[in-house]
Amino acid sequence: MRRRGRPVTAALAAALLALPAVACGGDSGTGSEGNAFTVGLLLPSRSVPRWEHSDRPLIEAQIKRLCPKCTFVYANAENDATRQQQQMISMITKGAGVLILDAADTRALRSSIQEARKAGVPVVAYDRLAEGPVSGFVGFDALQVGRLQGQGLLDGMEKRADGRNVVMMNGDPTSPNAAWYRKGALSVVRDRVRIARSYETQDWSTQVAHANMSAAIAALGPYGIDGVLAANDTIAAGVISALKSAGVSRLPPVTGQDADLDAVRRILKGEQYMTVYKPFREEAAAAASMAVALGRGDDARDHAPTTVDSPTTRAIPAVLLTPHSVTAADIGRTLVKDGVYTVDRICVPPVRAACERVGLSP
Template sequence: MVAALVAGLLTVPVAACQGRGESHPDGFTVGLLLPGRALPRWERFDKPLIEKRLAERCPRCRVEYADAGNDPTRQRQQMTSMITRGVRVLILDAADTRALRSSIEEAHDAGVPVVAYDRLAEGPVSGFVSFDGARVGRLQAEALLTAMGDKAHGGNVVMMNGDPASPNAAWFRKGALSVLTGKVRIGRSYDTPGWSTENAHVNMSAAIAALRPEHIDGVLAANDAMAAGVISAFKGAHARTLPPVTGQDADLDAVRRIVRGEQYMTVYKPFRAEADAVAAMAVSLGRGGDPRDLATTAVDSPTTRHIPSVLLTPRAVTAGTVRQTLVKDGVYTMDQICGPVPRGRPPCSANRPHT
């Protein structure tokens, strides 16, 4: 009886530690929450790359994935569900960085660290992995001025900014204005809820009606989805020529527009590096590590100071640099970019200048 009692007591500490996969320190569940399919990159690049990097760094770990469909309420429910089911750490790209604050506080209270991915959410996040947003805006503005040529001094620019609910939108805009201010006139500036093509089309149509297409010398569109709406608005207005238009995310459709001469540039953010950095931080936190050991800098959110962060370097891509960036890195092949060439048309070239 004494032996049985002792054996029973010895099991108590082990059982008490099994809440979040603690009985297997090298194997635990990582929750991955992405905002939705509005941007092609989430499903095409981020999700598979993060899952791959997590598997490489923690072969016994399991990934639980949820797509919010751009609905913050749905994402809050997904986070609560994951916390209840015992995930050890969360990787979160918030559909709304303010609306998810209470859920991040809930995770913190439950002892589940949250790594903010790509955009910085409010609340007690443990780490942040993204690209330097100010650098993104500067790359867009510098490329736009180059494409505008003589009109880079005193020309008229329309700014198609991102979703006002995202801190990244303000980050990009600030970087762009640091280059454009004092050089060009900002004829119109719009926020674009949802970063959507449709909203960008509506806003650009309004700018064209107010300014006339021939008086718009360039458009700084914050991402590729909005660039598509901008270009479609000019075509819908039967503009004789397209002004240079910027973008971001290196979406395949955008790269195709670039080699056709419709869109001037995009910003390529090497997704593999971002996925590797967030996987490293998540696995470290899941094993009880300190995110400061992996961080290269620290940033502040409206609620939290000195968040350990990794801010990576984005790259500008134009028609002349598609091969040495996107193709060289294996993001796309030339066949994917060019597709079948209709009879009578010249072959697709990723080195053709913008026209």
């Protein structure tokens, strides 16, 4: 993914959230009748908690606010690209006016996106930049996510100061974001650590991550790993469970991404060093705004401050939001402040003492 322009600023993100509800009038296109049309949302899996817990309800709420007469339909691919292709074609056949797609496999969905284009149904690529003629993209700067993870790992290892062997637990190889996360992280850590082992994590699965980490422990020894660059929080969960199963009592710094609630609690307990928070509310607001605009027949370029290139398509109108690194000290001023979680929800009894140490009191 090549980017032109700059990520969305905080002010623009706030403006997206403050957009007034609008009537979805104008000329009707495919799947629309007068001021009503169908918006379809296709998400890739349930293995990453944020999809069901954050993205789906936030996008649905924004669609209903921006276009009260629009119909919202939803499908989850359950990590199956073929299933997602079928879901997408079904939505097109049933008259969807616009689709928001987070592709289970960004290459495999190319033909379905081409079918949508032929049917006159614009597709907004969400969080992952799918190949094919998408009309717009809403997501985050994946290279910057990787850089934050790399810097977080170095910070955690510097505090321990007892070695430089790192295991890289990369994401699903079918996701282009995984490659960008890895590239961004390596740009920060390459000359400062030794990459002792590197693994791909199919489906971003905790179970696969556990198996891969167990293999790394068998090869390097339970105390031969000084840091783990885990691509997201579900992978971090598998890494940490494998380390515990191997009897490691002093866990090495482990990175993450997505600010999952369990990961936030692990960070407070000292089991995971950091995560990357990608403000879901702003991302959902931007995707909903672009989808409704496209459904009304507007030009996506009027709703996107920059452009990106995919392997198949150049100058895709894009909204790129800014990710944030979160350690234990940052939870209150990021996740709590933004309303992602309340202190009461985070600080359940097993982590209450840890919460108090960083100034989070229920």
